[in-house]
Amino acid sequence: MNRPKIVVLGAGYGGLMTVTRLQKQLGNNDADIVLVNKNDYHYETTWLHEASAGTLHHDRVRYDISNVINPGKVNFIQKTVTKIEPEAKKVILEDEELSYDYLVVALGAAPETFGIQGLDKYAFSIVNVNAARQIREHIEYQFATYKVEGEKDPERLTIVVGGAGFTGIEFLGELGNRIPELCKEYDIDQKLVKIICVEAAPSALPGFDPELVQYAMANLQKKGVEFRIGTAIKEATPEGIIVAKGEDETEEIKAQTVVWAAGVRGNPIIEESGFENMRGRVKVDPYLRAPGYEDIFIIGDCALIINEEINRPFPPTAQISMQQGELLASNLAKLISGNSDLQSFSFDNKGTVCSLGDDDAIGVVFGKKVTGTKASFMKKMIDNRALLMIGGVPLTMKKGKFNVFK
Amino acid sequence: MNRPKIVVLGAGYGGLMTVTRLQKQLGNNDADIVLVNKNDYHYETTWLHEASAGTLHHDRVRYDISNVINPGKVNFIQKTVTKIEPEAKKVILEDEELSYDYLVVALGAAPETFGIQGLDKYAFSIVNVNAARQIREHIEYQFATYKVEGEKDPERLTIVVGGAGFTGIEFLGELGNRIPELCKEYDIDQKLVKIICVEAAPSALPGFDPELVQYAMANLQKKGVEFRIGTAIKEATPEGIIVAKGEDETEEIKAQTVVWAAGVRGNPIIEESGFENMRGRVKVDPYLRAPGYEDIFIIGDCALIINEEINRPFPPTAQISMQQGELLASNLAKLISGNSDLQSFSFDNKGTVCSLGDDDAIGVVFGKKVTGTKASFMKKMIDNRALLMIGGVPLTMKKGKFNVFK
Incomplete structure (x- = not known):
């Protein structure tokens, strides 16, 4: 078993987009894909204000992760991530450790x-x-x-x-x-x-x-x-x-x-894992990689990308997260097939x-x-x-x- | 205007039964009927445990009083009763006083x-x-x-x-x-x-x-x-x-x-108004009258009637309250027509x-x-x-x- 192992942390917009695209683009024997999420469901962060006000039932703003992943290609683990150890290439869960060849950090935001x-x-x-x-x-x-x-x-x-x-x-x-x-x-x-x-x-x-x-x-x-x-x-x-x-x-x-x-900030796990960051957000390179790591990609609310037009970071949104997930899946598929000609990210607002x-x-x-x-x-x-x-x-x-x- | 005035306090099982029967049995000019209740709705006390648990919506356990009274015959006042003054033949509401010829006290229970x-x-x-x-x-x-x-x-x-x-x-x-x-x-x-x-x-x-x-x-x-x-x-x-x-x-x-x-007890207004009582309940005579008063009737949870078979009071229930209201309406209709041959109450369980x-x-x-x-x-x-x-x-x-x- 020397298939590369891709571990995706978080089943929000970015994480799920990455996984659902990967399972389409990769064959059964191309890679081991592991998705880790605290809950067995995805929720629409951008609809939560409706559930909070009581205008839309909370079951309308979530769906089971099993609805969108292919169990033949993706191994879903319902656990909480406690830390990432980039040097050891390990993710620490509540009662388990995972190794990875490629890590996608899509852990979402926390209130600021x-x-x-x-x-x-x-x-x-x-x-x-x-x-x-x-x-x-x-x-x-x-x-x-x-x-x-x-x-x-x-x-x-x-x-x-x-x-x-x-x-x-x-x-x-x-x-x-x-x-x-x-x-x-x-x-x-x-x-x-x-x-x-x-x-x-x-x-x-x-x-x-x-x-x-x-x-x-x-x-x-x-x-x-x-x-x-x-x-x-x-x-x-x-x-x-x-x-x-x-x-x-x-x-x-x-x-x-x-x-x-x-206000929101990036996930505290970013800080606890020692990544250079601003309020839990990591300034990623054009390929969405954490600085200094070829094998760690950070997308969604934990990623910081500068909007050159106004020289300020793009605000964290579902739209940008999904675009990142889409690009990242395509780049990961390339890497796994031995093609290192990666595409850089640019936000299409x-x-x-x-x-x-x-x-x-x-x-x-x-x-x-x-x-x-x-x-x-x-x-x-x-x-x-x-x-x-x-x-x-x-x-x-x-x-x-x-x-x-x- | 020397029509007799019947004042009914409370729109629970007993009070509403009295009023709805009275409005059937009396002609438009026979009497002035006044119903006083804190809310503009009646609620089914015996269904409240369902609304409390959340198995039945509270709007299912109540209905508007206007649904069941004939406004041509009954004058409904939505106010809170604060005291009865039996000697002065007056009822004190929050910001008003009512006189009466016949008073029906059907104010319900309070927790004991x-x-x-x-x-x-x-x-x-x-x-x-x-x-x-x-x-x-x-x-x-x-x-x-x-x-x-x-x-x-x-x-x-x-x-x-x-x-x-x-x-x-x-x-x-x-x-x-x-x-x-x-x-x-x-x-x-x-x-x-x-x-x-x-x-x-x-x-x-x-x-x-x-x-x-x-x-x-x-x-x-x-x-x-x-x-x-x-x-x-x-x-x-x-x-x-x-x-x-x-x-x-x-x-x-x-x-x-x-x-x-x-446990429940009778309404505290019973005590505040000086009626002889046991935990807010008045031991009424066979015609449901408060002892010493020909013109005050007490029914429902504020009335105490002994079950001779076991020498203990009948428990307060919707069934007994409605039977009392039914009898009382018939007796009041008699009194108003000058017939003093009243029927005594007996509970038909x-x-x-x-x-x-x-x-x-x-x-x-x-x-x-x-x-x-x-x-x-x-x-x-x-x-x-x-x-x-x-x-x-x-x-x-x-x-x-x-x-x-x-």
């Missing part, structure tokens, strides 16, 4: 709290399926409890969203649709509910076209969202958050629900659409601005495209979003 | 905690729609949170039910069906869930046929319920409960969910069925013991009968339980 005290303890983060359903249940429990209590506590009906970036805005859009449903479910007057978005930057959705940002904010405000832009969170407490007010002053915003959606709930969105697609139902339709097509690329038509039919004619 | 410390603070009670949906959400939130936490807390998956009486057993039956669903929803191994029923009396379901009690306990045990019979709860704490163990010892049972289902979940039950109906699907069918028919008697066929079609062919 920028050292703000209390956020890790008192705020929720939309990081995975478990967290999403806890947020959903937490909000529901607050509404249920508000209704029971003799002395009413308005903070139970106050939701603070930290961050008006992509995730924050998309989550607010879902909340805007969900709150009327919750008020009906728990017999609560909707006027009592407060949704406050706190953003430290001078604008919501930095990097987006200002006209689109204005559209998004106006529509979210109509749905009851209050924006506190240019306002930094200083601390999270059991009662809510403390924000900066002017130069030296602070203000307390009381809320039983605080969701931190203002097809556009970005930011959802504002089930029925509204903003975006730039193929260079054109779109809003409203048209943008919302394109967003659903983008969501379906990820399913199509990884799982083909059957998976898309099963898990796709086809409620597009609203 | 027998002075056990902490129960009012740390345990839930299945008392109304608001409480039921909070219990449902609390349990779901515990499951969701268990799954998120790195250090697992098994107490999040432990549910203590205080009391193996009618409500306790029926709630356990629903939990037995609900837990497998919750485990699936939150990816939790069912073996980790503990349901513990603690009962101070020497037997579950006191008063029930021992053979049926044995059947019930065996089937609930199969569904994962652990019984601690003959065990008294000494205290409820934020961590769970303290129970007696032998003569002097105590034992702690840790649980994040404690539901107290071991048609039987009792105790549900063990959607598909199982035990009971004695018309003197015959029944178990299993047959008993479950009869239970659903009993539930439908309450709808039929108060709201007729349309309400029964809308809210009835017809999933009987399992």
Whole structure:
């Protein structure tokens, strides 16, 4: 058995794209492909805000990994990665070690709290399926409890969203649709509910076209969202958050629900394994290799690639992760067939659409601005495209979003 | 306007039965009928254990009062009663006073905690729609949170039910069906869930046929319920409960969910209004009148009537409340027409069925013991009968339980 062994860590967009392409491009005896993932399912990170708000059931945002891998070609191990040892060419799992000839690190992101005290303890983060359903249940429990209590506590009906970036805005859009449903479910007057978005930057959705940002904010405000832009969170407490007010002053915003959606970083395993990194992200070479290693590829949220046009890193997205996975699979197939003429990665930005709930969105697609139902339709097509690329038509039919004619 | 004024307090089984019968028996100009209730809906108290477990949505266990009253004959006031002043012939509402010629007190029950410390603070009670949906959400939130936490807390998956009486057993039956669903929803191994029923009396379901009690306990045990019979709860704490163990010892049972289902008493307004009472229940005369008052009738959970056969009070049930309402409406119609030949109340026990979940039950109906699907069918028919008697066929079609062919 001297077939090369490819170990892929993580079954997110990047990891699954790599594996599903590899199993198509390689024959049965070309290589041993091993996929390692903590859960036996893949989840759509870009849909988690819906599961968190409760507008889409969490079973709709995940599918079994077994649905998309070919067990004749890929050996799936459901375990947690604890460390990578690049010099020893080993991956340490919870109770097992794996050797590899080629390693693909696609371990995804972790929330970045920028050292703000209390956020890790008192705020929720939309990081995975478990967290999403806890947020959903937490909000529901607050509404249920508000209704029971003799002395009413308005903070139970106050939701603070930290961050008006992509995730924050998309989550607010879902909340805007969900709150009327919750008020009906728990017999609560909707006027009592407060949704406050706190953003430290001078604008919501930095990097987006200002006209689109204005559209998004106006529509979210109509749905009851209050924006506190240019306002930094200083601390999270059991009662809510403390924000900066002017130069030296602070203000307390009381809320039983605080969701931190203002930033992600690379997986901590990157740091623990000794790779040179910035906030858990490794500046990879044009072939997506970790500096200094010919046999380690890093893709997705743990990879850092500079957008030369603006001299800043590309933001971590599903789109870039999948493109990386696609290229990497093709390069790995070449390497295994003895062809070392690898192709370098360049990001082909097809556009970005930011959802504002089930029925509204903003975006730039193929260079054109779109809003409203048209943008919302394109967003659903983008969501379906990820399913199509990884799982083909059957998976898309099963898990796709086809409620597009609203 | 010298039409007599009948004021009915409470839209539970007794109050609604009185009003709906009165509006049939009296002409438009015979009397002013006023119904006072805190909510604009009636709820099926005997179905609340299902809404609490999450096996039936709370909107299925309630209906709008407007569905069953004739606005031409009944004036409905949605307010909370704070006190009755029998000498002044007045009812004090939150911000209004009502005078009456005849008063019907049908204010329902409150949980009886027998002075056990902490129960009012740390345990839930299945008392109304608001409480039921909070219990449902609390349990779901515990499951969701268990799954998120790195250090697992098994107490999040432990549910203590205080009391193996009618409500306790029926709630356990629903939990037995609900837990497998919750485990699936939150990816939790069912073996980790503990349901513990603690009962101070020497037997579950006191008063029930021992053979049926044995059947019930065996089937609930199969569904994962652990019984601690003959065990008294000494205290409820934020961590769970303290129970007696032998003569002097105590034992702690840790649980994040404690539901107290071991007893009810009459409404505290009975005491506050100065009626002679035992735990909020008034020993009424054969015509359901409060002692010393010709114009005040008390029915339902606030009324105490002795079962001469065993020299103990009849337990408060929907069945007895509705029979009282029926008789009272007929007597009030007589009084208003100048006929003082009232009929005295006697309880016609048609039987009792105790549900063990959607598909199982035990009971004695018309003197015959029944178990299993047959008993479950009869239970659903009993539930439908309450709808039929108060709201007729349309309400029964809308809210009835017809999933009987399992």
